[in-house]
Amino acid sequence: MASVRGQSGEADEEPQHDNSPSADSVQPQMTMHSVSYSSMPMHMYPFAPGMMPNAPQIRSKRRQVKNACTNCQKACKKCDDARPCLRCVKYGIGEECVDSQRKERKKGIKRGPYKKRDGKNNNVEQQLDNAVPHGMGMPPGMPPASVPPTMPYMGQMGYPPPYYGQYPAVPPPKPGEAPAYYPQFYLAPVPHPPPPGQDGDAVGYGQPQPQYYPATFIAPYAQPYPPTYMMPPHHRPDAQMAMHNGPYGYPMYPKPPSAGGSIGRDGAGRVTWATDEMTRRRGRAREF
DNA sequence: TACTTCGGACGATCAATTAT
DNA sequence: TAATTGATCGTCCGAAGTAA
Numbered sequence: 001m002a003s004v005r006g007q008s009g010e011a012d013e014e015p016q017h018d019n020s021p022s023a024d025s026v027q028p029q030m031t032m033h034s035v036s037y038s039s040m041p042m043h044m045y046p047f048a049p050g051m052m053p054n055a056p057q058i059r060s061k062r063r064q065v066k067n068a069c070t071n072c073q074k075a076c077k078k079c080d081d082a083r084p085c086l087r088c089v090k091y092g093i094g095e096e097c098v099d100s101q102r103k104e105r106k107k108g109i110k111r112g113p114y115k116k117r118d119g120k121n122n123n124v125e126q127q128l129d130n131a132v133p134h135g136m137g138m139p140p141g142m143p144p145a146s147v148p149p150t151m152p153y154m155g156q157m158g159y160p161p162p163y164y165g166q167y168p169a170v171p172p173p174k175p176g177e178a179p180a181y182y183p184q185f186y187l188a189p190v191p192h193p194p195p196p197g198q199d200g201d202a203v204g205y206g207q208p209q210p211q212y213y214p215a216t217f218i219a220p221y222a223q224p225y226p227p228t229y230m231m232p233p234h235h236r237p238d239a240q241m242a243m244h245n246g247p248y249g250y251p252m253y254p255k256p257p258s259a260g261g262s263i264g265r266d267g268a269g270r271v272t273w274a275t276d277e278m279t280r281r282r283g284r285a286r287e288f
Numbered sequence: 289t290a291c292t293t294c295g296g297a298c299g300a301t302c303a304a305t306t307a308t
Numbered sequence: 309t310a311a312t313t314g315a316t317c318g319t320c321c322g323a324a325g326t327a328a
Contacts, residue, residue, distance in 0.1 A: 064299055064319045076294065078320055105302065105316065114305055114313055 069097045 065079050071088050072079035079085045084094030 062298060068319060076320055111304055
C-alpha cells in the first residue's frame with residue numbers, strides 16, 4: 001500500500017468534491033472551481049466560473065467515509081455511511097453490506113526527534129504566510145494565521161455571508177484577537193444527476209452529490225425523489241423488488257445480465273444478482 | 289462502448305514526542 | 309496535560325485493460 005503523506009485536515013463532516021475530469025465521471029453542467037479551505041465545507045465553491053481565469057486549479061480534499069463496507073473495500077470503490085451503502089444497494093447485495101474490520105494500529109513504535117517548535121520558520125503563521133502565492137497575498141494588517149492554507153486572498157464579493165445550514169455561523173473575534181478571515185461565497189453548485197449506466201462510482205470527488213444544497217443564492221436542483229438510501233425500508237427498492245426509476249428518474253439497479261453477472265435465487269427464494277466481479281471477489285480478500 | 293481491475297494518491301487516525 | 313508531529317492504515321480515484 002503506497003503511502004504519500006497528505007496534509008491531515010480536521011475531520012469535517014460533509015462531503016467534498018472537486019471537478020477533476022474523469023473518463024468515467026460526468027461533469028457537472030456548470031464549471032466549478034473548488035478550492036480547499038480548512039474551515040470551508042468542501043462542496044462550497046468560493047469563486048464563480050471564470051472569476052479566476054489565471055488561478056491554478058486547486059483540487060479540493062477528497063472526502064472519505066470512516067469505514068467502507070466490505071464490498072466497496074474489495075472493489076476499491078466509493079462507499080457511503082449508509083448501510084446498505086448505495087453501491088451495494090445498486091448491485092443488489094445490500095444484505096452483504098457490512099462494515100469492514102479495521103486493523104489495530106501498531107503500538108510502541110519509536111520515532112526520531114521531532115522538529116523543534118522554536119517559533120522561527122517552524123511556526124504555522126510563518127509557513128502560511130510563505131505559502132500565499134506571489135501577488136495574491138493578504139492585505140497589510142491581515143493576520144497570516146487566519147489565511148486558509150490554499151485560499152488565495154480575494155476581495156469581498158459584496159454579498160452577505162450565507163448561512164450553510166448545518167455549519168455554524170462564523171464566530172465573532174474574541175477581544176484582543178484578530179478576526180478570522182473567511183471567504184465570501186456567492187454561488188453554489190447546482191448538482192446535476194449522474195447518467196444511467198456506469199456504476200456511479202465516479203460520483204464523488206468530482207461530483208456534487210445531489211442531497212447537499214448548501215448555498216443560498218441559487219435555487220437547488222429539485223430532486224424528484226429522495227435518494228434511495230433515504231427511503232424508508234418498505235419503499236426502498238432492493239434485490240427483492242422490481243426496479244423502478246431511481247431517485248433521479250432512471251433505473252439504478254440491478255444491472256442487466258449483459259453487464260456480466262448472474263441473476264438467481266437464494267435458498268429463501270429471494271432474487272439475487274451479482275456481477276462476475278462480485279462473485280469472484282467475494283472469495284478474494286485483500287491482504288491487510 | 290461498457291465494465292473491470294488495480295496502482296497509488298490522498299485522507300483519517302492516533303501513538304509518540306515536545307511544549308507549557 | 310495539551311499541543312503537535314509524523315507514521316500507519318484505509319479509502320477510492322482514475323488510467324489501463326478486457327469483454328461484449
